[in-house]
Amino acid sequence: MTDSHPPPADPRPLSPYRAGWIHFTNVAPILDSLVLPPGVTAITGVPTQMNEALLSGAVDIANISAVEFIRHADTLSALPDFSVSVLGPVYSVNLFHTCALSELKRVALTSQSAMSVALLEVLLLEWGVSPTLERAEGEAEALLAQGFDGVLRIGDSALREWYGVVGPFTEATIVPEIPQSGRGITVTDLAEEWFRVTGRPFVFAVWAYRKATPPPAALLDAMRAARRHGIGHLAEVSERHARKLGLPADVVQHYLWNFRYHLEDADRLALNEFADRAVPGHAPLEFGVR
Numbered sequence: 001m002t003d004s005h006p007p008p009a010d011p012r013p014l015s016p017y018r019a020g021w022i023h024f025t026n027v028a029p030i031l032d033s034l035v036l037p038p039g040v041t042a043i044t045g046v047p048t049q050m051n052e053a054l055l056s057g058a059v060d061i062a063n064i065s066a067v068e069f070i071r072h073a074d075t076l077s078a079l080p081d082f083s084v085s086v087l088g089p090v091y092s093v094n095l096f097h098t099c100a101l102s103e104l105k106r107v108a109l110t111s112q113s114a115m116s117v118a119l120l121e122v123l124l125l126e127w128g129v130s131p132t133l134e135r136a137e138g139e140a141e142a143l144l145a146q147g148f149d150g151v152l153r154i155g156d157s158a159l160r161e162w163y164g165v166v167g168p169f170t171e172a173t174i175v176p177e178i179p180q181s182g183r184g185i186t187v188t189d190l191a192e193e194w195f196r197v198t199g200r201p202f203v204f205a206v207w208a209y210r211k212a213t214p215p216p217a218a219l220l221d222a223m224r225a226a227r228r229h230g231i232g233h234l235a236e237v238s239e240r241h242a243r244k245l246g247l248p249a250d251v252v253q254h255y256l257w258n259f260r261y262h263l264e265d266a267d268r269l270a271l272n273e274f275a276d277r278a279v280p281g282h283a284p285l286e287f288g289v290r
C-alpha cells in the first residue's frame with residue numbers, strides 16, 4: 001500500500017498566497033474594507049513597484065498598470081470583473097503644461113506609472129508631436145518653472161495638484177465643465193483625451209496574476225465583499241480620504257464615483273484597442289478565474 005492521496009479538487013494554492021496592492025485613493029472603495037482570508041498576505045506600493053513585484057514573482061496577484069498586463073499577456077491572466085477604469089475624465093492622470101499640446105518640446109514623466117506613460121505616447125501621436133521625455137520627480141509647478149513645458153503626474157498627488165492649480169471649486173463646478181487652467185498652467189486629463197479620440201472608456205489597472213498561481217476563491221469572495229461595502233459607503237470612504245488629501249469631501253466623492261470598478265465589455269473592447277495601439281503584436285488578453 002502506498003500512502004498516496006487523491007489530488008485536491010481545487011488546484012489553486014491554499015497558502016501562503018501573496019498579494020500586492022497599489023493603494024492610491026482610487027482603489028480605496030475596494031481595498032479599505034478588505035479583510036484578507038487566512039493564508040493570504042499583502043504588501044503595498046505605487047504602480048511601478050507592484051508591476052515589478054508581480055513580474056518578478058514576489059507576489060502572486062496585484063492590481064497593476066494595465067499596459068504591463070498587455071506586455072506580459074503570455075504569462076499573466078486578469079480577473080474578469082475587476083478594474084480601475086473611467087469613461088471620460090479621471091482627474092488624476094494629468095499633463096500639466098504651459099504651451100499648446102502641439103508645441104510640447106520637453107516633458108517630465110513620473111516614475112510611478114507605466115500606464116500613463118504608455119497612454120501619453122499614444123496621445124502624442126494623435127497630437128502630432130514628439131517632445132523629449134525625461135523621468136523627473138517633484139511638483140509639476142516646480143518642474144514647469146525649471147524648463148519643462150509639460151509634466152505628467154498620476155494618483156493622489158496629481159489629483160491634489162490639479163485642484164491646487166485650478167481650484168478652489170465644488171462638485172457643482174466639475175460636472176458641467178472640468179476646470180482646466182489656472183496660474184498660467186493648463187491641465188490636460190489624459191483619460192478625457194482618450195475618450196475624445198476613441199469614444200471609449202480607459203482601463204488604468206486590472207487585477208492580474210501569473211497563470212500558474214490563480215487566486216484562491218476565498219480571496220475573490222473577500223475582494224467582492226469589500227468592493228460592495230466600499231461602493232455602498234462611498235461618502236464615508238470619501239470623507240476619510242478627503243481629510244488625508246486635504247481636499248473637499250464632495251470633490252473626492254465625485255472623483256471616486258466616477259470610476260468603473262467592474263471590468264465590463266466596453267472596458268475590454270477599450271483595453272484591446274489600447275493594446276493594439278500601444279503594444280502591437282501582443283499576445284491575446286486572457287481573463288481568468290471567477
Ligand SMILES: C=C(O[C@@H]1C=C(C(=O)O)C=C[C@H]1O)C(=O)O
Nearest residue numbers: 047065092113114115116155205
Ligand atoms: C487613475 C489612476 O489609476 C492608477 C494608475 C496606474 C498607472 O498609471 O500605472 C495604475 C493603477 C491605477 O490604480 C491614478 O492613480 O491616477
